[in-house]
Amino acid sequence: MPPAEAAPLLAVRELAVHIPDPPHLLRAVDGISFDLDRGETLGLVGESGSGKTMTAMALMRLLEPPLSRLPTGEVLLDGEDLMRLPEGAMAALRGHRLSMVFQEPMTSLNPVMRIGAQIAEPLRRHLGLFRAEAAARAEEMLRLVGLPDPARQARAWPHELSGGMRQRAMIAIALACRPALLIADEPTTALDVTVQAQILELLRELQRDMGTAVLLITHDLAVVEENAHRVAVMYAGRIVETGPVEAIFTAPRHPYTAGLLASLPRIREEPEPWLPEIPGMVPGAGDRPRGCAFAPRCTRVISGCVAEAPPLLGEPHAAACWNPLHD
Amino acid sequence: MRGGAWRRFRRHRLALAGGLVVALLLAAALFAPWVAPQDPTLLDTSARFLAPFARPAFPLGTDELGRDTLSRLLYGGRVSLTVGIVAMVTTVLTGALIGILAGYLGGFIDTLLMRFVDTMLCFPQVFLLLVVAAFVPPTLLSISLVIGLTSWMEVSRIVRAEILQLKEQDFIAAARALGASPARIMLRELLPNAAAPILVAATLKVASAVLMESYISYLGYGVQPPLASWGNMLTNAQGYLDTVPWLAILPGAAITLTVMGFNFLGDGLRDALDPRLRMDR
Numbered sequence: 368m369p370p371a372e373a374a375p376l377l378a379v380r381e382l383a384v385h386i387p388d389p390p391h392l393l394r395a396v397d398g399i400s401f402d403l404d405r406g407e408t409l410g411l412v413g414e415s416g417s418g419k420t421m422t423a424m425a426l427m428r429l430l431e432p433p434l435s436r437l438p439t440g441e442v443l444l445d446g447e448d449l450m451r452l453p454e455g456a457m458a459a460l461r462g463h464r465l466s467m468v469f470q471e472p473m474t475s476l477n478p479v480m481r482i483g484a485q486i487a488e489p490l491r492r493h494l495g496l497f498r499a500e501a502a503a504r505a506e507e508m509l510r511l512v513g514l515p516d517p518a519r520q521a522r523a524w525p526h527e528l529s530g531g532m533r534q535r536a537m538i539a540i541a542l543a544c545r546p547a548l549l550i551a552d553e554p555t556t557a558l559d560v561t562v563q564a565q566i567l568e569l570l571r572e573l574q575r576d577m578g579t580a581v582l583l584i585t586h587d588l589a590v591v592e593e594n595a596h597r598v599a600v601m602y603a604g605r606i607v608e609t610g611p612v613e614a615i616f617t618a619p620r621h622p623y624t625a626g627l628l629a630s631l632p633r634i635r636e637e638p639e640p641w642l643p644e645i646p647g648m649v650p651g652a653g654d655r656p657r658g659c660a661f662a663p664r665c666t667r668v669i670s671g672c673v674a675e676a677p678p679l680l681g682e683p684h685a686a687a688c689w690n691p692l693h694d
Numbered sequence: 695m696r697g698g699a700w701r702r703f704r705r706h707r708l709a710l711a712g713g714l715v716v717a718l719l720l721a722a723a724l725f726a727p728w729v730a731p732q733d734p735t736l737l738d739t740s741a742r743f744l745a746p747f748a749r750p751a752f753p754l755g756t757d758e759l760g761r762d763t764l765s766r767l768l769y770g771g772r773v774s775l776t777v778g779i780v781a782m783v784t785t786v787l788t789g790a791l792i793g794i795l796a797g798y799l800g801g802f803i804d805t806l807l808m809r810f811v812d813t814m815l816c817f818p819q820v821f822l823l824l825v826v827a828a829f830v831p832p833t834l835l836s837i838s839l840v841i842g843l844t845s846w847m848e849v850s851r852i853v854r855a856e857i858l859q860l861k862e863q864d865f866i867a868a869a870r871a872l873g874a875s876p877a878r879i880m881l882r883e884l885l886p887n888a889a890a891p892i893l894v895a896a897t898l899k900v901a902s903a904v905l906m907e908s909y910i911s912y913l914g915y916g917v918q919p920p921l922a923s924w925g926n927m928l929t930n931a932q933g934y935l936d937t938v939p940w941l942a943i944l945p946g947a948a949i950t951l952t953v954m955g956f957n958f959l960g961d962g963l964r965d966a967l968d969p970r971l972r973m974d975r
Binding site for chain 2: 429459467476478488492
């Protein structure tokens with residue numbers, strides 16, 4: 368047994384969300400496992416429909432009925448399996464030990480509640496602070512996330528703030544109770560590029576100061592490269608490659624990761640006349656092939672690929688491929 | 695929402711007029727003891743069936759027992775408006791509770807509650823009222839509650855529809871992600887966001903409750919004499935309709951004015967608070 372300190376903050380084991388949709392079984396998330404250490408950022412990357420958001424919702428146990436009963440596997444936060452907790456105990460953890468920032472800052476704030484009150488809410492609920500203390504902490508959080516004149520912003524209504532300011536406010540709400548884990552689901556996708564950079568910078572700073580672990584969900588590889596320590600690439604509900612950022616960006620082993628990286632526009636002396644793309648489309652969650660889900664689009668396909676799905680092998684850089692690159 | 699809504703409301707002339715009429719009626723009812731020239735139950739057999747303006751002591755004339763019509767209208771307004779407002783509060787509380795539970799919880803509970811609403815809506819409200827009124831002794835409170843409890847169905851449908859739309863919004867998911875309990879989400883997140891349609895329904899419900907009180911008082915199941923209400927003043931006036939028409943016209947006009955005032959106010963609020971018109975969001 369390793370000592371307790373070596374145990375990761377978050378350990379996800381064989382998490383799956385299989386949605387029965389007769390005659391199919393939609394494998395939205397298909398048995399994924401990963402660890403996240405304290406203060407670490409894991410970038411979860413993938414195309415639309417690869418199961419990233421479903422993974423986040425399953426981790427937070429936020430899926431609505433009838434989906435709420437479907438997730439299987441283990442989600443260990445500090446050794447405690449969130450999947451086995453009663454709903455009341457889970458609600459007590461949400462916003463307190465683990466928190467979430469959503470994609471759409473324009474619609475994620477309650478339009479009829481002042482910003483300060485929305486930040487104070489989790490503080491009062493989880494930490495039992497009284498109104499005045501919570502209001503003071505809310506202003507402090509607004510200052511931390513870099514909003515000018517926090518006292519005034521605390522009294523503002525959501526519609527009085529710009530998108531970037533709202534996302535800062537959302538981050539203030541999510542981090543108000545200093546959670547150990549923050550799940551950020553496409554936190555900057557809805558924002559302008561310049562604002563995007565500022566928000567990511569802010570997340571990095573806060574993470575460093577508070578020691579929060581971040582699960583950064585995005586389809587944007589550039590965001591991951593600059594902000595994550597490790598990467599997990601999802602394809603069709605599974606993790607196909609995972610490892611440290613440098614390893615994956617310099618020497619991807621899975622052809623899908625390699626394809627994604629090749630299709631990333633780079634500033635070069637001699638730009639290529641066209642941007643490479645991966646042919647074909649992600650298979651639907653209902654008609655996954657029996658073998659590797661990427662095989663129909665893969666240029667390196669060999670005979671074994673269609674027979675059996677490859678296991679995720681390698682440490683710390685793992686790839687689920689029968690014929691990996693850079694071997 | 696605030697500044698823009700007021701701007702749009704102000705542009706709505708009829709609504710402004712309605713609001714003014716409602717304010718005047720409420721003030722008249724509130725200050726009746728100070729404004730009324732006579733005691734509304736004081737009999738004066740020497741001054742029966744006086745026409746309006748005939749004698750300065752009875753500005754709007756007297757009825758068959760020599761009671762001052764203006765005083766009875768003012769005190770009757772107290773009764774009618776009290777019934778209207780208490781009934782409206784009952785309607786809104788019941789309707790909002792059922793609507794929010796059905797909309798947020800969904801599934802079996804939603805089906806159960808909404809079929810109950812359908813059942814209640816099958817019966818015309820007047821008959822429902824008369825059946826209940828026949829068994830419940832008529833007091834101000836019981837009349838208000840009975841009216842309120844037979845007219846909440848529309849409100850529950852409005853609220854449910856609003857909640858169904860609101861609960862899919864990101865900020866509800868965000869609230870859940872921050873650990874808010876279902877009760878908290880319903881009361882703190884959903885209800886305040888559904889306030890505009892509830893407010894509009896509430897004003898319109900006051901108007902219909904005043905009308906309902908008049909119906910059942912007119913039919914003799916409502917407010918009992920000698921306590922004056924606009925409804926039982928009409929009943930009284932019925933026997934003298936051909937000879938002393940103003941006894942019916944005056945309370946009739948008061949009811950009409952109240953109902954129109956509240957309806958115009960409600961229409962104005964609906965236009966002003968319509969979320970599709972909220973340019974400033």
